[in-house]
């Protein structure tokens with residue numbers, strides 16, 4: 093994902109000629125061709141209010157729209173500075189961020205202000221944190237609950253890096269499902285459901301992606317659903333050794349969810365990790381290897397989930413490490429099934445690059461003042477690698493080549509392992525203070541090779 097901030101551009105208006113529109117308003121050529129309003133690209137602008145702000149969302153939205161109109165911005169993902177001369181905005185707004193332009197701005201195309209219709213979403217993060225279900229009796233909690241959008245999920249969506257289009261596709265699917273519900277589309281005539289299944293190997297970010305998706309949707313749909321909750325069901329704890337108590341726990345969990353769902357202004361996300369554990373529990377129950385009341389518990393859970401999925405304001409998010417078909421009726425019919433695989437070379441490069449940026453920001457890596465140009469994004473990398481000065485180890489461009497080699501050495505590692513790699517490399521350094529980036533990168537490559545050699549066949 094591009095992290096470059098939007099820049100001010102001085103550009104001719106389409107009516108004056110100079111910039112044309114061939115494919116939805118994003119290509120640039122010399123032939124004058126006026127853009128029609130219906131050709132404009134919708135771009136989301138997310139506006140986070142300060143925790144102390146009591147301003148009305150509508151007032152902030154209008155103020156941001158006015159501000160964007162006044163400025164000739166080029167649009168790419170990233171923060172827009174809050175204008176210091178606007179007292180209302182500086183008092184109330186924490187950050188303004190442009191989102192979802194990446195699919196339009198590939199291949200160095202840029203989106204210019206007149207090609208865009210900004211859609212402004214104003215929100216305030218909840219700082220309440222996770223609320224655990226404390227059932228007492230020493231039993232593990234059966235669920236965690238968050239009010240969305242939550243502070244702990246802020247930035248999670250942006251930190252997850254996949255091949256282009258996966259996140260956008262998920263967001264669009266889920267948004268369409270909510271829109272169909274909102275518009276009252278008759279399910280007998282057009283059928284759809286609100287179940288998402290992400291499957292793939294461990295550590296590829298499935299659970300994080302579910303949480304981040306819920307957070308995004310809570311922001312994008314906050315005018316229709318002013319309240320939003322995420323319930324993370326701990327399926328393992330439901331089927332633990334306290335089976336005799338499990339019936340009560342399932343009943344308690346679903347009566348709580350039902351209460352939330354009955355509020356029609358509430359949007360409720362139910363997250364079930366490792367959904368295959370439900371199928372396994374049912375199988376074990378049926379084979380008689382589990383206590384007899386376990387059959388009732390598993391069936392109760394599946395029936396409740398089945399019932400829940402017909403509620404218009406619920407989205408069920410599930411993950412599984414098993415890529416084969418999962419034998420559970422309610423996910424069988426998931427409309428949104430996405431395979432989340434190990435990161436590609438490009439994703440590995442970008443994940444490691446974001447780690448290095450963080451180490452520079454926190455002062456752990458030094459001598460990398462201009463991080464953005466020394467470690468360019470993957471799109472600009474290829475061009476740079478062909479430049480002769482890259483061969484000279486003294487020039488800063490040598491670093492991006494090294495980072496590229498580290499990313500190559502990480503083939504087969506999960507996103508989770510990649511995010512741990514800089515830490516392991518740092519711990520392996522003899523002199524970790526004031527660490528030199530080139531030395532750090534070669535230690536990271538060695539660490540990656542070692543990690544790979546320890547992977548099971």
Ligand SMILES: Nc1ncnc2c1ncn2[C@@H]1O[C@H](COP(=O)(O)OP(=O)(O)OP(=O)(O)O)[C@@H](O)[C@H]1O
Nearest residue numbers: 251252253254294295296297298299300507508511
């Ligand atoms: N594609 C990715 N881009 C960036 N970070 C990633 C990616 N994949 C995984 N990660 C990192 O790995 C961490 C762990 O991911 P998460 O627990 O969501 O994976 P998972 O697929 O649900 O794993 P499991 O199946 O083992 O529960 C994430 O918080 C994130 O920091």
